[in-house]
Amino acid sequence: MPKIENPLLISLYSYYVEKILAETESIEEANQRLRDLGREIGEQVYLNTEIVEKTKDNVTTREDVAKLIEIVYRVLFDKKPKDVDMKTARGSVRITDDQCVWCQEVNLEGMRGFGYCEVFSGILESILEFKGVDAKVFQELSQATGADTCVWNVRLV
């Protein structure tokens, strides 16, 4: 077993995932509940970290968004995502992480479409909102369900 980073976070998060899965009726609903959880956590994150000081007051361009995402990564996980792609798709930024913190050592079978790490979508969405950016974030791929990397799509509205 590779060493799990931040085991307390992982233990807390898997507890919430299981709770939500037990209370929801569909994969989509569970994904949404995890994003909602992330939005609530996002507020705490924004209040408790130096993200506010490290980022520009006015985040407007996709470059600004990409920069903000890297700062969130630095502050929360002390690392960089594998890739933040803002060129391929107009109006959206795609984050790729092959060492995602949220789904370490999680193996799901037969749960296609379930975004195990959707909580991060919510966190990001909420932080972006505090920075005045209207965006929808959702997870496209998760290593928990067998993908090589975790991918989130930040769609700028």
Add this chain to the structure above:
Amino acid sequence: MTKVGRPFVSFAFPDELFPRVKDSINLYKSDLRLMTIDTDRGLVVLSPVDNNWILTVLYVPELQLGLAIAKTKNVLRLLEGIELPPPPEEFEESVESNLQVLESIAINAASVESTEPTDAPLTPTVEVATPPVKEPETTPEPAADLLPPDSFNVQPGTIPERGPQYASALSLDSELYKEMKNLYRNFGFDVLMLVDGDISVEKIADSMFQPNNRVIDLLKWGASKGIISVPQITAEEQAAADTKTSLGRYVKCPRFEGDTSKVEKDDQDIIRLCDGSRTTEQIAESLKVPLPKVVQTVAKYRKHGLKLIGKTL
């Protein structure tokens, strides 16, 4: 019919087919195992019951060959362990009095297991179908604690088994048979004939070209009457069914993917059950060990290739 192809008791088996059946029997004599003859009236399946008797059944032409054979085999299985006396020296072919001889045998043999007259041809309507039983009374043990159909857990992969009332449900003069016929017409009979403890619901449905749900519906009813036995819904599953529809209960099942030779002797029993199909609770229950002991062992082997597989059931 007898081993030389003389009809002893016949239920609406068309007379004109007897010569053909007899010829076929003579052709194979002692080598006869299971034979099918394609006739213009349908498919005839011949199968020797013992050294003296051959069961001859005519199925409707639309019935699939595999299904016809499966049904015949099931009748044979019902006959297992029942000794039939040899045919009398002299008898008139296919007369009613022969039936009485059989009935007396049937009454003697009728305990839980049903008895089959030696010759039970099926009319082209499937209706008088392979009557396996000539039991004068309904089965002895009435199932005491009958549960409603919905308390049984029948999935496409479930393998139904015969229950205490199985024989009774297949005897044409029983109340149970009448009830089944009322509710499901001949479909009930046809499905029950395929229940043998080996074949899954899905396969039964497939071989009958019927939707799984229809078979499941019938089997749940059958289970509620004690005709077949299938697993019951556990309290947990019931709770899960109440709270959610499409998303099943989320469970985590340990699966060991490491080197089994490195597992300590004391832990082997637990690790052996870590195949990704059981939860830690289920492992604890089946080994009758406390849950903390299982969790302890599972945790110990995490670094030796033990994964936790999450899934919804």
